Amino acid sequence: MGAWAESLELRVPVLNAPMGGVAGGRLAAAVTAAGGLGMIGMGSTATRDGLVRALGDLDGCQRFGVGLVDWVVRQEAGLLDAALDALPVLLSVSFGAELDWVERAQERGILTAVQVPDVDGARRAEDAGVDVIVARGLEGGGHGAPEAPLAELLAPVVAAVERPVLAAGGIATAADVRAALAAGADGVWVGTTFAAAAEALTPAGAKQAMLGAGCDDTVTTRAYDRAFGWPWPERYPARVLRNTFTAAWVDADGADVVGGALDPAFTLDAAGLARLHRAVADDDPSIAPVDAGTGVGSIVDVVPAATIIARLTAGL
Ligand SMILES: Cc1cc2nc3c(=O)[nH]c(=O)nc-3n(C[C@H](O)[C@H](O)[C@H](O)COP(=O)(O)O)c2cc1C
Structure with missing residues (x-):
């Protein structure tokens, strides 16, 4: 060593x-x-x-x-x-x-x-x-x-x-x-x-989602940061598991997105934001963020x- x-x-x-x-x-x-x-x-x-x-x-x-x-x-x-x-x-x-x-x-x-x-x-x-x-x-x-x-x-x-x-x-x-x-x-x-x-x-649901994910099932995005209003510098998006939330905001071709398809003025309407908060509270990884890198596979x-x-x- x-x-x-x-x-x-x-x-x-x-x-x-x-x-x-x-x-x-x-x-x-x-x-x-x-x-x-x-x-x-x-x-x-x-x-x-x-x-x-x-x-x-x-x-x-x-x-x-x-x-x-x-x-x-x-x-x-x-x-x-x-x-x-x-x-x-x-x-x-x-x-x-x-x-x-x-x-x-x-x-x-x-x-x-x-x-x-x-x-x-x-x-x-x-x-x-x-x-x-x-x-x-x-x-x-x-x-x-x-x-x-x-x-x-x-x-x-x-x-x-x-x-x-x-x-x-x-x-x-x-x-x-x-x-x-x-x-x-x-x-x-x-x-x-x-x-x-x-x-x-x-949370248990997020762990299960990690077990089921392959190395290509992650994406780099700022969507969650913008949704939650977190002031992360532009340089630092997050790699998360792909899910229905990220699918709505990243490039249609599924490439890792670092800004690209995201409107800088991106916000969620009140109903969408409530749904996101509920998904976090309910440990629903199909909408809530699960931070994970390619090693998840x-x-x-x-x-x-x-x-x-x-x-x-x-x-x-
Ligand atoms: C679930 C999760 C949460 C993370 N939270 C933080 C954090 O709070 N502070 C930090 O400096 N890095 C955080 N990171 C990034 C790690 O420090 C590190 O860069 C990354 O995990 C290394 O790559 P790997 O996930 O492929 O092992 C987080 C990473 C993951 C997977």
């Missing part, structure tokens, strides 16, 4: 990606117990109190990370402070240009990470003193800049920076992990595959995080 993972006393170079509404304290604790580093994720609807609750679900686990989203941190009073006060091993604030939080974390001995979609982003992060760079390929689930597949992004990022680099996006099998490490990654940052873990907060069962880690690291 590589020096970076060893320096963190990990037994396997695997982190679960911070995933809002999915990666709570239970999943993070399970990943850490299995030898990786578990991350709590706080996404578009994060609040300070929500983070405090998730931290309470760590059940005594002391080694964990926290991942936040830049625009949410700037909007939600006390969220960043609560993350800093929790003294995670690793803090990420992703999807923003300002890295003013990095120094505040490091002053407390917290390692910092950001997800980047290109070499420029990696260099900027390194220049700002970020400790760990996460090279995130366009295969990844949830939000991210869909700029290059991981196979094209990873080696150039590794070559461009001296900091440790984690690979993210579409990593779902032991072969994917081996390929990432062979390309120079110090570890892997895995989202979608853990979103279906037994300990994940993902490799998920065949709902198993504990420890089993996922054993599978991902088989033969390492």
